[in-house]
Amino acid sequence: MLLTIEKIIAGGLGLGRREDGCTVLVPGVLPGEEVRVRVRRRHRRFLEAELQEHLRPAPARRQPPCPFYGRCGGCDLQHALYPAQLAIKQQILEELLQRVGLAAQVLPRLAAPLAAPAEFNYRQRIRLQVEQGRAGFFQSGSRQLQPISTCLLARPEINALWQEMQQHKGWRQLAGQVKALEINLDPVSGRLVVMLRHGRRPRPAERRAAWQLCRDLPALQGLAFLPAGHAAGPFIDQRSGPEGRPGPEALQLTMSLPVVPAAVNLELGFEPWGFSQVNEEQNRQLLALLFEFLQPTGREIVADLHCGMGNFSLPLALLVGEVHGVDLQAAAIRWARRNAEANRINNCYFSRAEAGQGLAALQVGGIRPDVLLLDPPRTGCKELVAALAEPLPPRIVMISCDPATMVRDLSGLLALNYQVAAMRLVDMFPQTHHIETITMLTKSQP
Structure with missing residues (x-):
């Protein structure tokens, strides 16, 4: 069907209406765009659709810089120039205040949005899901993993470490038992701490692999195992040896x-x-x-x-x-x-x-x-x-x-x-x- 997108709603989806007035929600669109869509899922009061073609793109549309955009579920407004993103969020907030009857009391006191100093490379912490040794983010609305090699929202130090880790034999030894991976940047030292949500307590060979990672990657301050159903630990850093430390003091951020x-x-x-x-x-x-x-x-x-x-x-x-x-x-x-x-x-x-x-x-x-x-x-x-x-x-x-x-x-x-x-x-x-x-x-x- 053909749609004109009226607005973006909470959750980042575009809203348009079928000829009979039925609401249609579409990701990856902008207000004012004319688009061709295909229905994916029907609900009693609305339809979910996917974008097929832009017939009249909005002036604020851009080519998303991330190669994983649209497949990774992490971002949903990257197709809009940053000033347009701010305008969309402000409009969502204003509409929500109107819907609950607070517009008269609040909108006169609502200032313009406070823009972020950087629109990319701002996150000092990311969490990746891991399946069968592959790490990435779940696709939007699903549990299907999209493996990634880099994330444009993460700080450059995080991406550099992740790319090194993916090539290291120590990570390949660990990855089979890892359910999720978190990388944290220490903003003061510039070094990083990795947390592994492990399926069980780590075995000696896995502790040795973790220690080898710490020894070979200078940016890695340390690594913490978070085994399912057990207390956190061991906590491993370059000086701890493969047995690790009982407490996380050396991993302080x-x-x-x-x-x-x-x-x-x-x-x-x-x-x-x-x-x-x-x-x-x-x-x-x-x-x-x-x-x-x-x-x-x-x-x-x-x-x-x-x-x-x-x-x-x-x-x-x-x-x-x-x-x-x-x-x-x-x-x-x-x-x-x-x-x-x-x-x-x-x-x-x-x-x-x-x-x-x-x-x-x-x-x-x-x-x-x-x-x-x-x-x-x-x-x-x-x-x-x-x-x-x-x-x-x-x-x-x-x-x-x-x-x-x-x-x-x-x-x-x-x-x-x-x-x-x-x-x-x-x-x-x-x-x-x-x-x-x-x-x-x-x-x-x-």
């Missing part, structure tokens, strides 16, 4: 985080499997935007309820009165405390708890935050928002990586008599449909 208003450069450590933003440069811009929203005076009490290893807590502590970080992951709290000590920050306190329980504990202890910082996982913080009670903090900053759960939680906060003071889309993941936002809310006066 470190990120450098400039706090410009305080004229300080923090160095924050974390474990390779701990959470950190994959786009280091955009993370710095997001931090600067957080400072711009808050305009700290040096007296605020901040509760960071999803603090991780201190990515926001510790920089904020240099500019406010005190910060209380809460996270449910024990390793995150352990590293947050280490990072506070290593950077000589003594007004930042960390505790392990679920976000709502952590906030309740602060209030029981007589601590009344002036600012709540919420940076939840994709599932959002519905339960926390529902449990908020007086005295409510004057300001809340919500950082979200999923617009659907963001608008749900935002609706709950607006019902508590908050209003949106500022919102901005932060493009953390160029070439993909993923949308990150930061929103500041202030408490309306009764």
Whole structure:
């Protein structure tokens, strides 16, 4: 059938309509394009189709630079010039706000998107699926593996190591038992840590192969086995020998985080499997935007309820009165405390708890935050928002990586008599449909 693409919807698919009005969803298209498509799958309310031919391409269309694009499920907007990608994401966000009835309250406060400093080679961590010794990404909407030799979203150091590994006999010895492979770049040293999700505990020959990899590839800081059903380990580096080390201390990663208003450069450590933003440069811009929203005076009490290893807590502590970080992951709290000590920050306190329980504990202890910082996982913080009670903090900053759960939680906060003071889309993941936002809310006066 012939279609005119009206818009791109959440998930990166183009939407067009058949002559009878039936909705048709198509990947790899842009708004305004006239295309020929073939139906792949029929649903009760819409059709899925695949692109056959461009009859009138959009001016913003480009030839995707990645040879695996369209087969690999990692990217879905690479066929659009980068400014067009930003416009598409902004339109998706605006439409979502309109659909849930928040347009009048939010759109006047929604700024232009914050572009990423680099649209390619920005990821400092990638995860490859492995089947029968071949590594790559699953194709979109399937479990079919597309082997890859390089990824244009990954930092050059990651691609260089992966290409070396593929030629090394040590990797070929290991690959048969590996289910997934993660490569992490240490932004400070430039060296890399590899994690192997192994089907079982590694045998002596596999440990020797891993050690040989570490010895032969200078960029490889170390390697961790994550065997299914068993504790992590051994942890192998160039000096450990094939038996490895019992703990991952030698595989620590470190990120450098400039706090410009305080004229300080923090160095924050974390474990390779701990959470950190994959786009280091955009993370710095997001931090600067957080400072711009808050305009700290040096007296605020901040509760960071999803603090991780201190990515926001510790920089904020240099500019406010005190910060209380809460996270449910024990390793995150352990590293947050280490990072506070290593950077000589003594007004930042960390505790392990679920976000709502952590906030309740602060209030029981007589601590009344002036600012709540919420940076939840994709599932959002519905339960926390529902449990908020007086005295409510004057300001809340919500950082979200999923617009659907963001608008749900935002609706709950607006019902508590908050209003949106500022919102901005932060493009953390160029070439993909993923949308990150930061929103500041202030408490309306009764």
